[in-house]
Amino acid sequence: MSSPTLPLFNPRDVPIVPQLGSERLYPAHPERLTPAGLRALFAQPPPWVPELVREQRFGDRVPTHAAVLLPLVMRDRLSLVLTLRSAHLNSHSGQIALPGGKLDPGDANAVAAALRETHEEIGIEPGRVEVLGVLPEYVTGTSFIVTPVVGLIQPGFELAPNPDEVADVFEVPLDFLMDPSNHRRHAWNWEGAVREWYSMPYDDAGQERFIWGATAGMLRNFYRFLSA
Template sequence: MSAIRNRLLGALSGTAGPSSDYDFGSPPPGDVLLRPAGVLAAFDAGTGRLILTKRASSLRHHPGQIALPGGKVDPGDADETAAALREAHEEVGLDPAQVEVLGTMPPHRTVTGFAMTPVLALIHGPFTPIPEAGEVEEVFAVPFAHVADPANYHVEGRIWRGARRDYYVAPWGPYYIWGATARVLHSLATRLTA
């Protein structure tokens, strides 16, 4: 696992700037106050697999989408990393004591008004996910090799709010990884191969 740890640390030392849901096409609207959020890109230290969630289909926002555990920074959170750790504990039952935080990547600007900071981490010891009822439909893991290879990402698009919006996708098995999650993971893959 030291090889994956070293690669992730190397990716954090890169100089690539922030990413955005607006990377393809129209510029983001100006004068928007972005809400801080943190997401946990946590790789199992034993297997190298990345933990992802499938959001519940009943949710009002992003139902059924694939996501990294995480969410907005709450008043009790010290920062985006604390928010990511808290949310991962709530959403999938990941004990923060099992998490080795390696560092953060630049924030990703979402079309929903968040500055989403990806927190890279390793999970040590056995971990059996416990999906949060009503919010997480499924927890699954994707191999490091899939996440780390830029060739696994391509651009698709659709009409959203009357305009075409393009985005990265990185399908894996039955899972359609797309949007902000795929964009963040593409940024990581790019850093890993730089």
């Protein structure tokens, strides 16, 4: 018998709840939000533990390995490239996501998959990405075992979004995402189980970019890494 799937709902309407514990959190140090700081951090990672590893599972999908890229553009303020998924997709339609997807048999590893998928989705060529390293795997409620890959990109690239997968591409300043005061924790009781996630709503010139779910979870782990 299949496990129940989540119904359609608006994540913006799910109540915001207090952060767990009494830990006082601070923004990631500005020196770490630079290309040099990130290179040094990945070269000698500090001891740290990811906050989020596995979402509560729903459905009976066979676990599938996937990879996403955190493409950090080297502007005056580092910015992260994100996508808005097309509304007609079967999975996570209309949601904000990191470019990426399932590992193919021809991919050498998760890094290769993240670079290939990013090129296919938004047109950024693998050769333009300076790969810094990977973050711990993140398992989604739909049984995707996702490896987040972090990379730097020089400005001047041309985007070519694939309309079959991507409705929009935009950037969010990394310092905004790495400030825990912009992280909201949500909880929703559905069929006797409490589901929790983070959101990071961003005002993009008057347009709300509602970053939540697995994307926000991986960014929360990135924050934990940068603030370790």
